[in-house]
Amino acid sequence: MEKAEFVVVANRLPVDHITGADGEQTWGRSPGGLVTALDPVMRNADGAWVGWVGQPDLDIEPFEFDGTHLVPVRLSAEDVELYYEGFSNDTIWPLYHDVIAAPRYSRVWWEAYQRVNRRFADAAAAVSAENAIVWVQDYQLQLVPQMLRQSRPDLTIGYFHHIPFPAYGLFSQLPWRRQVLQGLLGADVIGFQRVADAGNFARAVRRQLRYETKASGITVPNDDGTTRRALARAFPISIDASSYMQLARSEQVQARAVQIRESLGNPAYILLGVDRLDYTKGIQHRMKAYGELLDDGRIQVEDVTFVQVASPSRERVAAYIQLRDEIELAVGRINGDHDTMHHTAIRYLHQAYPREEMVALYLAADVMLVTALRDGMNLVAKEYVASRVDNRGVLVLSEFAGASDELGSAIRINPHDIGGLKDAIMRAIEMPAAEQGRRMRSLRRRVLEHTVEDWSRDFLQALDAFHGREETQ
Structure with a gap:
């Protein structure tokens, strides 16, 4: 097999197994920002993508898909x-999201995490050409950079961390904290969503490993007594803004937006939440605020409808099973108290929708509620802004989402402050059209100036600075 000059290593391959109406199995491109961002890079570089196919116990040989060489990891x-x-979703995920749910520390899980990370690293090493560039993605594979460096010191290695990196007081609770830090420091460039995340990582490196950290980089000792430099900094991810704008301008999507409003009884205002069903998203907080506004009589169910799309997520993890029960109970109570024969308070949709339907929802919604308790970025906020080609609509955005660093013209909220959240919703509903336009134009300018293509280019340019360089002291 021909070796690749550019290799992406991610938990999942960029394709999904699809069963057709006739029962035939085919592959289809996965939705998602990462796949969109890396597609042109992969095509230009004739690259390879190492990842899991998404189903257990499938033995599949490497194959070509849409110009990319795919290397399945079983x-x-x-x-x-x-x-x-x-380990990934019941230890790392809750710990790195400020312990909103309690992380569990299992030695058996840790051993499995090491074993699987080794499998990904070996697959990447086998498919990489001499002096290739390898880009490792996200928290499931934090040990892969160091494993790759040990087996293939010729490689230039990047790592991007899509979720938050916690403050030292939280991170230090992890029993395997040193191994994780050393695993990440196998990379030449370690990217984070926010400046604060990169700072948290550098602080953990100083406290745990005693390595020198400066703005110019982290001094990492090699096994032979020399040192090298690793760069840890923020590279905020974004979206393919033009694709959302194109959909928002299509007659079919605009007509669908009108249909959605009609199907909801043509309320004066539609509030929208779009999330994976996850305890980090603050879904219960926005429901509580909305329910109290109805209780207080500040809004009426005939005038204001709340649509919550919550796509299924990690349905076998206990915390997610409990979360779904709690949210559905809250929806039932609020609807039971406030529904009329013709108007529903909360339209709750526990399913995923294609992009066209999501853009129609974005166009139909007067207010977008992003109330994350902790979020690496939150691309839904950017998708809503990109879709509002009419320069209308109001974004209510949690200060604990990475997107709040960039989207300064949103109404920023602390989702834990229910009173403040209620006031923010009322402010958004009552906002004059002129102010909506002013804010939305500013938000759109930011999203259009920094797209997902800019994100991947910025990261790879930083990585290129290390390519082929042997730096020792």
Whole structure:
């Protein structure tokens, strides 16, 4: 097999297994910002993508898809349970999201995480050409950079961390904190969503490993007594803004937006939440605020409808099962108290929708509620802004989402402050058209000036500075 000059390593391959009406199995491109961002890079570089196919116990040989060489990594049902559902999503995810849910520390999970990370690293090493560039993605694979550096010191290695990196007081609770830091420092460039995340990482490196950290980089010792420099900094991710704008301008999508309003009884205002069903998203907080506004009589169900799209997520993890029950109970109570024969207070949709339908929803919604308790970025906020080609609509945005660093013209809120959140919703509903236009134009300018293509280019340019360089002291 021909080796690749550019290799992406991610938990998932950029394709999904699709079963057709006739029962035939085919592959289709996965939705998502990462796939969109890297597609042109992969095509230009004739690259390879290493990842899991998304189903346990599938043995699939490497194959070509849409100009990219795909290298499947096999995970058993036990691997999925221990490495993915266990360590990745029941230890790392809650710990790195400020312990909104309690992380669990299991040595068996950690051993599985090490074992699976080694499998990904070996697959990447095998497919990489001499002096290739390898870009590792996200928290499921934090040990891969160091494993790659040990087996293939010729490689230039990047790592991007899509979720928050916690403050030292939280991170230090992880029993395997030193191993994780050393794993990440195998990379030449370690990217984060926010400046604060990069700072948290550097602080953890200083406190745990005693390495020198400066703005110019982190001094990392090599096994032979020399040192090298690793760069840790923020590279905020974005979206393919032009694709959202194109959809928002299409007659079919605009007609669908009108249909959505009609199907909801043509309320004066539609509030919208769009999230994966996850405890980090603050779905319960916005429902509580909305329910109290109805209770207080500040809004009427005939005038204001709340649509919540919550796509299924990690349905075998106990915390997510409990979260779904709690949210559905809250929806039932609010609707039971306030619904009329013709108007529903909350239209709750526990399913995923294609992009066309989401853009129609964005166009139909007067107010977008992004109330994350902690979020690396939150691309929904940017999708809403990109879709509002009419320069209308109001974005209510949590200060704890990475997007709030960039989207300064949103109404910023602390989702824990329910009173403040209620006031922000009322302010958004009552905002004059002129102020909406002023704010939305500013938001759109930021999203259009910094797209997902800019993100991947900025990261790879930083990585290029290390390519082929042997730096020792």
